[in-house]
Amino acid sequence: MAEEKLPTRAEDFAEWYNQLVIKADLADYAPVRGCMVVKPYGWALWENITSWLDAEFKKTGHVNAAFPTLIPLSFFEKEKEHVEGFSPQLAVVTHGGGEELEEKLAVRPTSETIIGYMYSKWIKSWRDLPVLIVQWGSVLRWEIRTKLFLRTAEFYWHEGHTAHASADEAMEEMYRILDTYEEFCLNEAAIPVFKGPKSESEKFPGAQITTSIEAMMWDKRALQSGTSHYFGQNFAKAFDIKYLDRNNALQYCETTSWAISSRIIGAIIMVHGDDQGLVLPPRLAPIQAVIVPIYRNEAEKAKVMEVADRVFQELKDAGIRLKMDDRDNVSSGFKFNDWEMRGVPVRVEIGPKDVEKGSVALARRDRPGREGKSFVSQDGLAATVNSLLAEIQTSLLQRATEYRDANIHEPKDYEDLKRIVQDGWAFAYWCESTECETKVKEDTKATTRNIPVNQPDQEGMCIVCGRPSKRKVYFARAY
RNA sequence: CGGGGCGUAGCGCAGCCCGGCAGCGCGCUUGCUUUGGGAGCAAGAAGUCCCGGGUUCGAAUCCCGGCGCCCCGACCA
Structure with a gap:
């Protein structure tokens, strides 16, 4: 539950972030070093992110599959840059069933190696290509310094791994996904990004080309928010991924991989959040609107709840993700602050005066305080709220874009x-x-x-x- | 790996210097009054004082050893 105020962003941005993640009820610290527990509210946000991306990948022919968490350590030796890049970050399993293992197993930090190994078994002919597989899951990297969502030892993501017959096709895939990532950031997360290739030194270990989307946080630091890599034949040669082309000639595949991780939640926090707490873009918010009924006694409560229940049903029927805050043990003022901390885009307040006048008070989260409050009719409220949600979505992107460009x-x-x-x-x-x-x-x-x-x-x-x-x-x- | 700090109730901390009933605030439970911007009063519950050893009549406090965590710097999505 949210209690007390956050430090302001200007006072201490890092501390503001740390406290916000906890107080907005997104995640908690795990008993394991560097690991986090994603709480139900944070996971609901993540589900809204992943379901959009998943649907989008499927539109372009990608399919989901699952590969093991444990990878033979020797697999990492097969690609020179890859092993150099990831060895320092590996967690290694040495024992199983009380016995020391003959071959040590790495907990996957990323799955190019094991998926490459499987692809070499599956791909024989040009007819097998392209292979377009996405894995949803978590990976583990032994990070030195961690921060909830931004850099935890274990983090959640999808990793796409594709194999193609030609370099052109693989490059096209890399950029297609980069476009999808950009579209996600703009339309769903309301975060403007720049997309393009990274420098040689900033490349993914083993990639020929790494592209990224880059976003500016409130403190003007950059956050790499998604990556899409072209491997050429690096992994195909390391894992022997070959096919017979139409002329019966043996060819190496061209492969790609790409990912957006739960880190994107950190970006949403640091781009949109304000001194009151989290600000969620309506399209991703687990709760788009919350109803807060206000009353002083049982008689008022009965009248107010009658209207509140009716409004709840109307908004629900209109497809709005909704919460009724009927807690009796906290004051209205507490509820206002609580839902602002959690970033709910729209708050609907219904009190005795509203029952009399046929109105409700609407508060928009992107404009805190009196400025964001308006009194509107109960008639046609679902349409009013829906258009307000759309307006908030637009204005968040606009504000973030102006801020970025000004800096x-x-x-x-x-x-x-x-x-x-x-x-x-x-x-x-x-x-x-x-x-x-x-x-x-x-x-x-x-x-x-x-x-x-x-x-x-x-x-x-x-x-x-x-x-x-x-x-x-x-x-x-x-x- | 270098530098700094910390470990006492769920959370934040005081107590330690100078050994003598384990405390404060918040949160939690129950009741009553409250509720349009973070409510009030009352009564409660809650502890391996990080772990191990030592000194002592007596250790949260002193001594020795260990473990863990956080923050700041070089690497990473």
């Missing part, structure tokens, strides 16, 4: 870049060399986020070294 600057020179990334993002030409990227990181802690697609066909000079450059990149401090 991205194009540096005049390197000194300017160093200043900008202290409190915002810099968008600048970059020669795509690791040296320049590393220099920025050492000087400022900012990293390259991605090279956004759809850039104008112009040339410039690398902001660091001055060499000619064709593409601009975002520099930002990241989570």
Whole structure:
């Protein structure tokens, strides 16, 4: 239950976040180091995220399957960059049934290896391609520093793994999924993102190309919110994934993988949340509207509840995800604050005065306090609430986009870049060399986020070294 | 791995220096009054004082050893 106030975001953003996750009832700390328990309210939010994505993947021919949590440790040795990238983060099972295991088993940190192994058994002919499989589940990475949702040892996600006959087709798949991720962020989560390839040094271990979507949090730090990778034939060669083409020639597959994790919940919190607590976009909110009946005695209660029950049924019939807060042991004021903490988009208050006047009070979560309150007729309330939900969804995206764009600057020179990334993002030409990227990181802690697609066909000079450059990149401090 | 802090009721903490009935606030339970922006009063329940050993008539407190957690820095979705 929510109690007491949060620190404001300006006072202590990290502490604001930590307390909010607990007080909004999304998750709790587990007894295992670095792990979280996702509570029912947080999981309901996650289910709304996953059900949209799942439906979208299925539209483009993807199917779901499940692979084991445990992976033979030797599998990780097969791809050089992959083993280097993930070895430090592996949890390893050494005993089973009281006996020491002959071969140690890793708890999956990601499933390219075991899925690659299976694909090599399943794929024989060009007729078997493409293979488009998604796994929903959790993975485990032994993280040093953890934070609920943003970086926990175990986290939830989907991982898509696809195999194709040609590089073009695999690249197309990578970008198709990236588009789906962008669409999800914009339309469902109301979070604007930039999409495009990552730099060499920021690539996924084993990938030829890693693309990402990048979002700006309230504190102006960047959060990589989804990734889509093109592996070329790296994993196909490591796991011997081959098929006979139409000319009876043996070919290696081209593979991809891609993921959005429960981290996206952290993004929703840090993009939309305010000093009152969580603010959820209506399309993802587990509870879109809450009804708070207000009364002073039994006689009033009877009258108010009659209206409240009728309104509840009307809104429910209109398909609104709804909650009646009929708790008798807390005051109305407490309830207001409680539901604001949990980010419910619309609150419907019904008291004795409303019963008299045929009205209700509507409070919209994206505008806290008196400003967001209005008194509307009980007639046609379902339509009123539905249009308000749509308006909140739109205005959250608009507000987040304006905020982001106001905090991205194009540096005049390197000194300017160093200043900008202290409190915002810099968008600048970059020669795509690791040296320049590393220099920025050492000087400022900012990293390259991605090279956004759809850039104008112009040339410039690398902001660091001055060499000619064709593409601009975002520099930002990241989570 | 380097630096700092902490471990006492569900949560947040005081008590420790200077050994002597285990406390405070919040939360929880019950009752009454309350309810349009975080209600009040009353009565209750709730403890392996992180673990192990030692000193002592007596240890939350002193000594030795261990474990765990959090925060800040280099790596990561």
